[in-house]
Amino acid sequence: MHLLIPAAGLGKRMGSHRNKLLLEVLGRPLLAWTLTAIRATPAISWLGIIGQPGDFPDWQVLLAEFDFPYPTVLIPGGKTRQESVYNGLQALPDDATQVLIHDGARCLATPDLFQRCAQALENCSGFVAAIPVKDTIKIVNSTNIVTATPNRDFLWAAQTPQGFWVQELKDCHQKGRDLGLEVTDDAALFEKFDLPVQIVMGEETNLKITTPADLALAEQILKGRFNP
Ligand SMILES: Nc1ccn([C@@H]2O[C@H](COP(=O)(O)OP(=O)(O)OP(=O)(O)O)[C@@H](O)[C@H]2O)c(=O)n1
Numbered sequence: 655m656h657l658l659i660p661a662a663g664l665g666k667r668m669g670s671h672r673n674k675l676l677l678e679v680l681g682r683p684l685l686a687w688t689l690t691a692i693r694a695t696p697a698i699s700w701l702g703i704i705g706q707p708g709d710f711p712d713w714q715v716l717l718a719e720f721d722f723p724y725p726t727v728l729i730p731g732g733k734t735r736q737e738s739v740y741n742g743l744q745a746l747p748d749d750a751t752q753v754l755i756h757d758g759a760r761c762l763a764t765p766d767l768f769q770r771c772a773q774a775l776e777n778c779s780g781f782v783a784a785i786p787v788k789d790t791i792k793i794v795n796s797t798n799i800v801t802a803t804p805n806r807d808f809l810w811a812a813q814t815p816q817g818f819w820v821q822e823l824k825d826c827h828q829k830g831r832d833l834g835l836e837v838t839d840d841a842a843l844f845e846k847f848d849l850p851v852q853i854v855m856g857e858e859t860n861l862k863i864t865t866p867a868d869l870a871l872a873e874q875i876l877k878g879r880f881n882p
């Protein structure tokens with residue numbers, strides 16, 4: 655299974671002046687924890703890290719440390735996550751038929767989740783890892799007046815990994831780009847072009863590390879897993 659890791663963000667909401675994936679958690683760069691889970695996932699056979707070229711020397715050090723037993727490549731990212739994934743898709747080898755996409759910033763995803771996601775593509779052409787929403791969600795208007803409370807039974811919080819058949823996803827990304835669509839995940843492009851997206855049960859701990867509070871939580875969770 656081919657796996658693309660978008661890792662080319664800036665981490666503005668983290669308030670850091672460099673890529674948040676370089677920030678240390680328990681003495682290692684955040685991305686190292688994402689790679690730890692990937693290294694322990696038997697289904698993965700090719701890895702592409704999509705990064706800003708300025709960060710490539712750091713990612714090369716990490717790749718050398720992990721010594722993956724399959725090809726690994728560094729791919730230049732774009733201005734948005736959508737552009738970064740587009741670049742990643744162009745860099746896949748010609749024989750790639752299925753691909754998983756996983757945010758570098760979701761450093762708590764487990765090997766079990768990656769493995770279940772890889773298997774999911776045996777039965778569908780597109781999926782998103784997601785968990786049922788726990789909160790009551792309010793829809794508001796432009797002046798923050800609540801206009802609706804949607805039925806929670808139909809609300810799921812999207813995570814990554816997300817996975818797709820490569821040609822279908824490439825076509826969706828190309829059409830989305832041509833039409834100027836802006837989306838925050840890849841499943842949204844599949845949906846826009848009426849392709850089915852299956853839910854795969856995600857993990858409650860599979861946080862996207864976005865703010866300093868997430869970083870502190872991640873540290874606690876990783877301590878529990880690796881330093882009992
Ligand atoms: N141009 C971009 C923007 C984001 N990402 C990646 O997409 C994932 C999800 O993005 P997010 O967590 O929002 O990261 P940032 O864009 O870094 O955060 P912010 O929006 O706070 O700047 C991250 O692994 C990030 O590195 C990317 O590859 N290329």
Ligand SMILES: C[C@](O)(CO)[C@H](O)COP(=O)(O)O
Nearest residue numbers: 735757812813814838839862
């Ligand atoms: C893909 C994603 O992780 C799903 O939750 C998320 O949409 C990406 O993060 P962003 O902050 O929307 O760029």
